[in-house]
Amino acid sequence: MAQGSRKSSKSVYSCSACGATSPKWAGQCPDCKAWNTLEETVTGSRGGLGRYTGYAGASQTKVFPLASVETASEARRSCGSGELDRVLGGGLVDGSVVLLGGDPGIGKSTLLIQTLAQLAREIPTLYVSGEESPRQIALRAQRLGLQVEQLQLLPETAIERIIATAERERPAVMVVDSIQTMYTELLQSAPGSVSQVRESTAQLVQFAKRSGTAVFLVGHVTKEGSLAGPRVLEHMVDTVLYFEGEVGSQFRLIRAIKNRFGAVNELGVFAMTEKGLKEVSNPSAIFLSRHSQSVPGSVILVTREGTRPLLVEAQALVDESPLANPRRVTLGLEQNRLSMLLAVLHRHCGIGMFDQDVYVNVVGGVRITETAADLAVLLAVLSSFRDRPLPEGLVAFGEVGLTGEIRPVPNGQDRLREAAKHGFKLAILPKANAPKQAPEGVRVVAVERLAEVLDAI
Secondary structure, three states, X not given: OOHHHHHOEEEEEEEOOOOOEEOOOOOEOOOOOOEOOEEEEEEEOOOHHHHHOOOOOOOOOOOOOHHHXXXXXXXXXXXXXXXXXXXXXXXXXXXXXXXXXXXXXXXXXXXXXXXXHHHOXXXXXXXXXXXXXXXXXXXXXXXXXOOOOOOEEEEOOEHHHHHHHHHHHOOOEEEEEOHHHOEOOOOOOOOOOHHHXXXXXXXXXXXXXXXXXXXXXXXXXXXXXXXXXXXXXXXXXXXXXXXXXXXXXXXXXXXXXXXXXXXXXOEEEEEEEOOEEEEOOOHHXXXXXXXXXXXXXXXXXXXXXXXXXXEEEEEEXXXXXXXXXXXXXXXXXXXXXXXXXXXXXXXXXXXXXXXXXXXXXXXXXXXXXXXXXXXXXXXXXHHHXXXXXXXXXXXXXXXXXXXXXXXXXXXXXXHHHHHHHOOOOEEEEEHHHOOOOOOOOOEEEXXXXXXHHHHHO
């Protein structure tokens, strides 16, 4: 960087807890006395809000009526994958910034190089690599059988040089792999530090909004599974995607946590093959176990991920516990929710499991956060506890309240149609979700209280 740019900026240290600034770093904030909260930032002609001079209207601010803003729908570009387009809200928006995080080796780079190779046939693309050498990327593309003649590659980690190259090449879509390896010459800290990640992302966001280039950022995750770096990173970008997958499973799930251009909690399903990631158009089929005969402790529930109803199998195992405090173990569900449901079962149905270990698992590695799974979980637990299989072709959904009522859930009609499409013959659901006319071949049992559910089965 030129010497003049160095003189026009100055490094200070701000506290992430209280916002106080200090001219030099210290282990403890002098104002709020918090430890290890001082982080390097830049002030001066390029610091603070002055760094966003690329936005329209930054030089002279004016007030205008909200009604005068054009609200035409933004143009979207297909990524060549229906599942990825679904998670993005219908396609990639020009000028958007997408942050993709996931465990090491789960397939983030594979997905993005497949996407860029597909897009490069029609539009200019740029793959910026800060972790892998050009030879490694070329070997991966050859192994996946991709046509990369039009795909441009840039091995670089300096943000200023990356943006200068992108402004010269003018790509429509750019991938930065990964943001933790990038650094800006404005700061003296090492790449991957909180200040470097934040400042590098801010410059890339500014470039994307100014040029209209759609940018994918690959982010590392911590051992807790959250994105590494400052939490403000997720607020700066337009879309946050998490790449998930069970160890030893070929299936990969992409979940939208934040999306300014579409619905959140959308789910995309892929299968990892020798030729890369292949989209799964009917994910309900992979999460259902078609048993040769009915088995106790298994029930099919209809959950909803974003705009898509999804059929998954919930399994329960209830066994006599040798411990003074019986275990409550859940995989794919909230453990406290299971304890609450068992208390409701005892209070309103007189069925106690004080001396029983209860294990509940959602098949396929799906994580369910909505309360529509309550009824299915209780049915699976009861089936295992009584060692009696549920009726064949049964599907259930509904929220269970503390007073024993079965509460309605959103989009009940869509859930019921999805179950009928897969051949289920019996549906237990809340009375408020009962349709005026059931789908052909499906018998609907509408219930209001938990006791009615026991009578129905």
